[in-house]
Amino acid sequence: MSTQTAESASRAGAEKKSSTGVIEQEAPETVDLKNLREEHEAAKKDQTSRVEDQDRAALVELYRLMLLIRRFEEKSAEAYSMGKIGGFCHLYIGQEAVAVGAISAVRTDDYVLTSYREHAHAIAKGISPEAVMAELFGKAGGCSRGKGGSMHMFDKDVNFLGGHAIVGGQIPLATGVAFATKYRGTDQVTLCFFGEAAVNQGAFHESLNMAQLWKLPCIYICENNQYGMGTSQERAMSLQDIAQKACAYEIASEFVDGMDVLAVREATLRAVERARKDYLPTLLEFHTYRFMGHSMSDPGNYRTRAEIERHQERDPIKLLSDSLKEKHIIDDQTIEEIEKSVREEVERAVRFADESPQPAPDELYTDVYANPITAGKRQ
Amino acid sequence: MAVITMREALNQALREEMLRDENVFLMGEEVAAYQGAYKVTKGLLEELGPKRVIDTPITELGFAGLGVGAAMAGLRPIVEFMTFNFSILATDQIINSAAKMLYMSGGQFKIPIVFRGPGGSAFQVSSQHSQALESWFAYFPGLKVVMPSTPADAKGLLKSSIRDDDPVIFIEQERMYGNKGEVPEDQEFTIPLGIADVKREGTDATIVARSLMVPAALKAAEALEKQGVSCEVIDPRTIRPLDIDTIVESVKKTNRVVIAEESHPFCGVGAEISSEIMERAFDYLDAPVKRVSAADVPMPYAKNLENLAIPTVDQIVAAVREVTYLDE
Numbered sequence: 001m002s003t004q005t006a007e008s009a010s011r012a013g014a015e016k017k018s019s020t021g022v023i024e025q026e027a028p029e030t031v032d033l034k035n036l037r038e039e040h041e042a043a044k045k046d047q048t049s050r051v052e053d054q055d056r057a058a059l060v061e062l063y064r065l066m067l068l069i070r071r072f073e074e075k076s077a078e079a080y081s082m083g084k085i086g087g088f089c090h091l092y093i094g095q096e097a098v099a100v101g102a103i104s105a106v107r108t109d110d111y112v113l114t115s116y117r118e119h120a121h122a123i124a125k126g127i128s129p130e131a132v133m134a135e136l137f138g139k140a141g142g143c144s145r146g147k148g149g150s151m152h153m154f155d156k157d158v159n160f161l162g163g164h165a166i167v168g169g170q171i172p173l174a175t176g177v178a179f180a181t182k183y184r185g186t187d188q189v190t191l192c193f194f195g196e197a198a199v200n201q202g203a204f205h206e207s208l209n210m211a212q213l214w215k216l217p218c219i220y221i222c223e224n225n226q227y228g229m230g231t232s233q234e235r236a237m238s239l240q241d242i243a244q245k246a247c248a249y250e251i252a253s254e255f256v257d258g259m260d261v262l263a264v265r266e267a268t269l270r271a272v273e274r275a276r277k278d279y280l281p282t283l284l285e286f287h288t289y290r291f292m293g294h295s296m297s298d299p300g301n302y303r304t305r306a307e308i309e310r311h312q313e314r315d316p317i318k319l320l321s322d323s324l325k326e327k328h329i330i331d332d333q334t335i336e337e338i339e340k341s342v343r344e345e346v347e348r349a350v351r352f353a354d355e356s357p358q359p360a361p362d363e364l365y366t367d368v369y370a371n372p373i374t375a376g377k378r379q
Numbered sequence: 380m381a382v383i384t385m386r387e388a389l390n391q392a393l394r395e396e397m398l399r400d401e402n403v404f405l406m407g408e409e410v411a412a413y414q415g416a417y418k419v420t421k422g423l424l425e426e427l428g429p430k431r432v433i434d435t436p437i438t439e440l441g442f443a444g445l446g447v448g449a450a451m452a453g454l455r456p457i458v459e460f461m462t463f464n465f466s467i468l469a470t471d472q473i474i475n476s477a478a479k480m481l482y483m484s485g486g487q488f489k490i491p492i493v494f495r496g497p498g499g500s501a502f503q504v505s506s507q508h509s510q511a512l513e514s515w516f517a518y519f520p521g522l523k524v525v526m527p528s529t530p531a532d533a534k535g536l537l538k539s540s541i542r543d544d545d546p547v548i549f550i551e552q553e554r555m556y557g558n559k560g561e562v563p564e565d566q567e568f569t570i571p572l573g574i575a576d577v578k579r580e581g582t583d584a585t586i587v588a589r590s591l592m593v594p595a596a597l598k599a600a601e602a603l604e605k606q607g608v609s610c611e612v613i614d615p616r617t618i619r620p621l622d623i624d625t626i627v628e629s630v631k632k633t634n635r636v637v638i639a640e641e642s643h644p645f646c647g648v649g650a651e652i653s654s655e656i657m658e659r660a661f662d663y664l665d666a667p668v669k670r671v672s673a674a675d676v677p678m679p680y681a682k683n684l685e686n687l688a689i690p691t692v693d694q695i696v697a698a699v700r701e702v703t704y705l706d707e
Contacts, residue, residue: 111452145485154484161451162484166475172441173476176448176456183404183430183454203471206441213436367482368520370489370544375573375617376624 022300022308036313040322043260043314047323050262056329060338062104062261063324066096066317068342069120072129073292075346076119076136080296084353085136089150090117094291097316098223099124101264102191102284105272108158111181113174114193116151116165121193126158129349134356140363141356147367159188167228168194168201171220175207178218182279189275191268193221196285197228199242208249208283217275219268220251220283223258229294230302246283258286259316289314380561388530388562389419389551392537393457395566397427400455403541406433406442407459407496416461417497417556443469443494447476447546450490457541460496463512463550469494470515477546478521493540495549498526499591499641500678500689502554509678509685511642513589514651516548517619523547523572524618528593530560532616535570543572552591552641575622577629581611584635584699587626587652589615592639592671592690599639599695606696608703618648623655630656634665635702639695644672666702671695 051059073091080089092099095117103112103124114121122132127143135142136150143155144163151165161177164170174192181188198204199222211218222242226233233240246253252274256267264286271282289311293300324330330338383391397403409416411424411434424432435442439460446456460466466473473494480488500509517524523545527533533551540547578593579600588596593614600610611629615622630636636656638649653668674688700706 113448142485144483144487147485148483152483154487156484156487161448161488162480164476166471169444169471169475172444172472173448173451175441176445176450177452178448179445180449180452180454183449203440203444206436206438207444209436209438210441210445367484367486369523370481370491373523373571373573373617373620375620376575376622 023304036310040313040319043257043319044322044326046257047260047262047319048326050266051323051327051329054262058104059324059329060334062100062265063317063320063330064338064342065100065124066261066320067338068129068345069096069100069123070317071342071346072123072132072349073119075350077292077296079136079350085150086138087149088116089136089296090294091290091292091296092117092120094311094315095223095225095258095288096120097261097264098221098258098286098288099193101261102193102221102268104265105268106189106191110188111159111161111174111177111190112193113161113170113177113190114163115167115170115195115198116163117195118153118163119150122153122155122160122163125155125160127153127155127160129345130352131155133349133353137353137356138358139353139356140359141352145363146359147363168198168203170194171198171203171207175211175216175218178211178216178281179214182216187276188217189272190218191221192218193223195228196222196224196226196233196242197231197236199245200237208246208251208281211281212249212251215279216281217279218281219271219275220281221268222283222285223288224285225288225290227290227294227303230298232302243283243285251281251283253283253285255285255287258288259314259319261316261320380563382559383530383562384556385527385530385533385551385558385560386417386419386556388534389537390421390423391562392534392541393420394423394426396538396541397423397431399566402453403455403457404431404433405457405459406435406446408435408437408461410434410459415459417553419556420459439465439468440472444472444476446492447472447480447490450492451480451488455491455541457493457495460494462508462553463496463498464508464510466494466496466512473516473522473546473548474519478519482521489544490546491544493537493547493549495537496551497553497556498550499552500554500685503680503682503685505680506677511640511673513548513550513618514642514647517648521546522619524550525572525616526550526590526618527616528555528590528614530558531562532570532576534562535568536572536616538569539572542569547572550590554591558594570616572617573620573622574617575613575615575625577611577625578614579610579612581609581633583609583633584637584703585611585613585626585629585633586637586639586695586699587613587615588639589618589648591641595690595692596639596695598692599699602692602696603699606705608699608705610699621652621655623652623659626652627656627659630660631663634663636664636668637671637695637698637702638668639671639690641673641689643675644670645675647672666704669698669702671698
């Protein structure tokens with residue numbers, strides 16, 4: 001992994017912390033700008049080779065959706081610092097290609113479950129930015145009526161089944177959703193997103209074992225952003241090749257560049273086909289990076305500015321816009337128009353969230369039970 | 380009415396509900412080919428097939444979570460724990476997923492699932508296999524907790540639990556699987572959750588008992604009758620939601636209460652019932668509420684020590700004599 005070179009080199013040098021806590025440091029010699037540019041060019045070459053057979057409108061939509069999510073998350077950060085969003089707030093900036101690419105490969109009636117870093121998946125699956133922002137604001141107009149918050153978004157209408165905040169907790173759940181679709185004999189598939197740190201949980205291993213044992217149409221998507229909160233993958237995982245772990249369960253797996261939305265989409269399409277036709281699970285490892293802290297309260301003192309900047313050179317949105325420009329699919333004017341429209345969409349979401357009422361006080365006691373029982377009252 | 384064992388009554392409930400609704404399926408360790416570690420699921424694989432009756436690997440967290448996910452997608456799973464001791468591995472999915480899903484999704488995802496199996500003490504199976512965990516589960520809003528004490532209650536309450544749209548923790552008692560009793564054969568026989576049953580009427584003292592302690596309390600009441608003390612025995616049957624009204628009504632009549640339970644006393648269900656009585660019927664009490672609980676130690680293996688750890692009929696008799704001041 002080339003990042004290891006960058007890190008070990010940078011950690012050897014003098015460190016100084018910025019106001020955000022991120023360790024300020026010059027980019028080490030091993031990753032000079034020339035190298036970064038070359039890497040970007042190589043990734044672009046790889047991505048443009050995938051552009052050929054794609055529908056133009058679909059490509060532009062992938063770009064629009066990634067940009068919408070980026071601007072949405074930037075606005076979330078702003079709203080969090082203004083106190084409009086409470087609790088934890090885990091931003092997705094840097095990882096947009098994964099949620100957008102993978103979810104673009106499934107139908108509306110397919111299922112998605114994910115972790116607590118889920119604003120992007122919710123929007124990509126079809127929940128309106130208004131309903132997501134209102135949920136973040138703790139308002140009645142939120143997709144969970146203000147009772148779930150940042151980490152618990154749900155929408156039954158688009159089969160978005162959460163939003164789960166115990167690391168790895170969604171993995172057995174998604175396995176069960178896939179079990180239910182096979183039980184009913186439908187051809188729906190289930191996408192289950194989780195970070196690389198969840199791979200160390202027993203829930204991951206128990207689920208993959210059952211999924212292959214019973215041939216369940218679940219696609220396990222590991223978003224390897226290289227850090228479980230502040231602990232780097234190499235400090236937490238003995239075998240760091242996550243895709244290889246699928247061998248333990250005889251599950252098909254792929255290691256994919258998670259900064260390339262088209263590579264993500266293609267790999268997911270292959271897994272979807274396997275799931276729909278043959279009820280087979282797949283493990284996909286998408287290598288990605290979060291540009292922000294673990295959550296809004298993360299001082300970020302476990303990685304260097306140089307490391308972050310190095311990954312920002314592989315920004316999935318910039319990569320796609322460069323590829324699409326090179327192939328003359330979009331030009332600067334279209335990019336500007338998209339930028340303007342997503343900013344407006346995010347502003348509308350904030351306005352909606354601001355104007356949405358708080359949940360009524362009696363909502364405190366609703367939804368505890370589907371069949372509430374007044375004990376002792378004979379029916 | 381036929382006289383059958385609690386094991387057979389539970390089996391009938393499972394069979395009838397699975398035949399009634401094809402969304403109901405049963406999974407757990409050794410429930411299918413082996414016919415159940417305690418034979419509660421005997422014959423179900425043969426009759427209902429491997430799609431509906433599923434042997435799992437020993438992977439409690441995994442299959443408990445799989446069950447909750449299947450419930451989110453509209454099925455009605457029955458998840459058997461070979462014993463509730465192993466549910467400890469699955470508590471993340473029971474508590475963090477099943478109990479809270481409806482609430483945190485703003486009412487969108489109900490979880491109609493039953494987690495069932497034997498709990499409490501068995502026969503010399505020592506510390507890790509002899510635990511009464513009802514107070515753990517009863518602590519959480521979103522869960523319902525049921526503990527039957529007779530074959531008829533077992534059947535009627537299990538059928539209601541399977542039909543219920545919320546996650547139900549259904550704790551059987553291993554020592555009671557062979558207990559016999561009359562059980563209605565009507566396929567629509569159910570017992571609503573949240574309703575206590577007065578197992579014996581009396582006037583001088585109330586004994587609140589659940590599960591294994593119900594037959595013990597009834598024996599104690601018989602012995603006390605001969606000593607001139609008339610005891611009312613109340614079995615809440617559902618621990619959450621708790622039918623406190625029936626208990627309080629009895630306390631207002633008898634003015635004296637003993638709570639018999641197989642669990643540890645500290646933070647137990649008995650402590651909760653005692654507190655409720657204090658809050659609702661303090662002025663009616665003629666003596667402090669008395670608990671008879673398991674010894675506050677891990678369950679020992681040695682037969683004599685195990686006998687000392689589990690509450691006995693004699694201890695319940697002594698407790699009733701204490702609250703009625705008979706020995707003063």
